[in-house]
Amino acid sequence: METVSIVLFLLLAVVVSGAISRMLPVSIPTPLVQILLGAVIGLSTSHRVELDPELFLFLFLPPLLFLDGWRIPKDELLKDVSTVVELALGLVLLTVVGMGFFIHWMIPAMPLAVAFALAAVVSPTDPIAVSAIAARVPIPKRMMHILEGESLLNDASGLVCLRVAVAAALTGSFSAGSAALNFLWVAGAGLAIGVAVTLVVTRAKAWVAKRWGEDTGSQILVSLLIPFGSYLLAEHVHASGILAAVSAGVTMTFAESSRQTMASTRMRRNSVWDMIQFTLNGIIFVLLGEQLPGILEGAHQTVLPTGHASPWWLAIYTVAIVAGLALLRFVWVWASLHLTILRKADRAGDMRSPDWRLVAATSFAGVRGAITLAGVLTLPLALNDGTAFPARDLAIFLAAGVIVVSLILASIALPVLLKGLTMPPEPSKQAEEDSARIAAAEAAIQAIERHQHALAEDHGEADLYVTAGGRIMDLYRERIEGLSGQQADERRAGHRLFGEFGLVGVKAERAVLARLLRDRRLSSEVARKLTRELDLAEARYRG
Numbered sequence: 001m002e003t004v005s006i007v008l009f010l011l012l013a014v015v016v017s018g019a020i021s022r023m024l025p026v027s028i029p030t031p032l033v034q035i036l037l038g039a040v041i042g043l044s045t046s047h048r049v050e051l052d053p054e055l056f057l058f059l060f061l062p063p064l065l066f067l068d069g070w071r072i073p074k075d076e077l078l079k080d081v082s083t084v085v086e087l088a089l090g091l092v093l094l095t096v097v098g099m100g101f102f103i104h105w106m107i108p109a110m111p112l113a114v115a116f117a118l119a120a121v122v123s124p125t126d127p128i129a130v131s132a133i134a135a136r137v138p139i140p141k142r143m144m145h146i147l148e149g150e151s152l153l154n155d156a157s158g159l160v161c162l163r164v165a166v167a168a169a170l171t172g173s174f175s176a177g178s179a180a181l182n183f184l185w186v187a188g189a190g191l192a193i194g195v196a197v198t199l200v201v202t203r204a205k206a207w208v209a210k211r212w213g214e215d216t217g218s219q220i221l222v223s224l225l226i227p228f229g230s231y232l233l234a235e236h237v238h239a240s241g242i243l244a245a246v247s248a249g250v251t252m253t254f255a256e257s258s259r260q261t262m263a264s265t266r267m268r269r270n271s272v273w274d275m276i277q278f279t280l281n282g283i284i285f286v287l288l289g290e291q292l293p294g295i296l297e298g299a300h301q302t303v304l305p306t307g308h309a310s311p312w313w314l315a316i317y318t319v320a321i322v323a324g325l326a327l328l329r330f331v332w333v334w335a336s337l338h339l340t341i342l343r344k345a346d347r348a349g350d351m352r353s354p355d356w357r358l359v360a361a362t363s364f365a366g367v368r369g370a371i372t373l374a375g376v377l378t379l380p381l382a383l384n385d386g387t388a389f390p391a392r393d394l395a396i397f398l399a400a401g402v403i404v405v406s407l408i409l410a411s412i413a414l415p416v417l418l419k420g421l422t423m424p425p426e427p428s429k430q431a432e433e434d435s436a437r438i439a440a441a442e443a444a445i446q447a448i449e450r451h452q453h454a455l456a457e458d459h460g461e462a463d464l465y466v467t468a469g470g471r472i473m474d475l476y477r478e479r480i481e482g483l484s485g486q487q488a489d490e491r492r493a494g495h496r497l498f499g500e501f502g503l504v505g506v507k508a509e510r511a512v513l514a515r516l517l518r519d520r521r522l523s524s525e526v527a528r529k530l531t532r533e534l535d536l537a538e539a540r541y542r543g
Contacts, residue, residue, distance in 0.1 A: 219261065
């Protein structure tokens with residue numbers, strides 16, 4: 001009962017934090033509000049949530065990384081794949097090596113392997129935190145796609161580096177050759193397992209649905225189990241469960257595109273995954289805040305191995321690490337963007353935004369969050385010989401400090417840097433979208449005509465089928481006329497009014513439904529169906 005109570009209390013804290021962040025007169029990122037609320041909870045009770053590092057990693061990371069891989073725009077990712085790889089792999093390796101030596105030099109009491117482990121956990125970035133910070137100052141789409149792609153890969157690469165560093169700390173030895181081979185196995189096997197599990201599961205699911213029908217609840221549950229199954233299978237063969245979850249999510253996009261799923265299943269599944277993403281990210285930040293009082297309580301003891309007595313040295317170390325991370329990221333981002341995006345834009349003469357603002361915004365967007373917390377908590381409690389893992393509390397304290405400080409800095413700097421910032425202009429996709437809509441409408445008209453003839457031949461009453469089919473085909477013909485250049489000016493001018501009048505109509509329909517339901521002149525089942533249709537109509541008008 002105690003565990004269930006803690007879970008329910010954390011869920012309540014996530015809801016309350018969201019409400020508080022909306023009520024505040026100033027814009028404060030929701031993750032910061034959640035951390036502060038968690039800290040209040042930790043200070044107001046003597047009970048502490050004891051986190052099992054492996055269980056924490058297993059419960060939170062697979063579904064979040066799977067969803068990131070599933071939803072990230074693949075064409076946008078491929079367009080800037082060189083930039084993403086440079087940031088996700090090159091920057092992570094530079095951070096692990098550079099910051100590892102820097103931390104060991106700054107804190108000699110922390111063994112080099114542990115310093116590398118700390119550098120590895122603070123190397124991944126968290127796009128969820130960035131999105132929350134920039135909620136009122138939208139990030140340019142292309143920049144956000146780059147950050148999402150970077151986070152998708154650097155989560156895995158950073159945690160794989162952490163694994164290698166922890167193994168070196170446990171064994172007391174390190175071999176570059178064996179580490180490279182281990183890295184290839186961990187990464188390659190993890191990627192392959194994620195792809196294989198997704199393909200096998202989706203094909204089996206499609207086979208069952210084709211023969212015995214599709215069950216929405218089962219379809220949603222299967223999508224929830226895929227990341228955990230990929231993770232467990234990869235970890236069983238000593239590969240990267242994180243990379244398995246990522247590749248499973250990416251593969252899910254292509255696997256789903258070749259197999260039809262009911263619209264109701266997709267809509268409900270999207271809602272379930274939105275709720276899971278919101279809940280898990282919120283719980284992670286609330287837990288971080290809840291752990292802070294306990295971490296701070298041991299600050300006096302934590303700082304002693306460094307040779308200092310004042311806990312303020314921990315703040316100095318944290319600021320120094322954040323500054324080192326920012327410097328490395330700024331230099332690498334500057335070089336990466338100038339070699340890829342900005343170089344191409346300069347050749348075309350299309351770059352209008354100042355280079356330094358783009359570089360600075362991309363640098364400050366490197367906020368640390370859930371992955372860093374999950375990674376640092378997986379540091380083992382003891383070495384192979386049974387002795388305590390050296391400087392574990394110090395590493396956890398510094399990682400937590402980096403998360404909080406990076407969030408605060410980004411919440412201050414990003415809104416200023418992002419205001420009016422534009423990426424190199426992108427070609428409009430409206431023509432592509434219109435062409436696809438026209439092709440779909442033409443195919444629909446042809447299919448309806450064929451169905452009309454088939455029904456008329458089988459059942460007679462051709463006039464009935466012509467009338468019914470003609471009404472639907474008229475809608476498709478109107479769509480083709482509106483998208484093919486005819487009435488184009490009227491369509492553009494009337495788009496806003498169309499949406500406005502549509503929303504007015506939806507509002508009136510909702511009022512009528514509510515009155516009929518109150519007067520018991522409408523059943524709840526029919527009301528749910530009509531309400532769902534109005535939700536879809538409202539989303540279309542607002543889009």
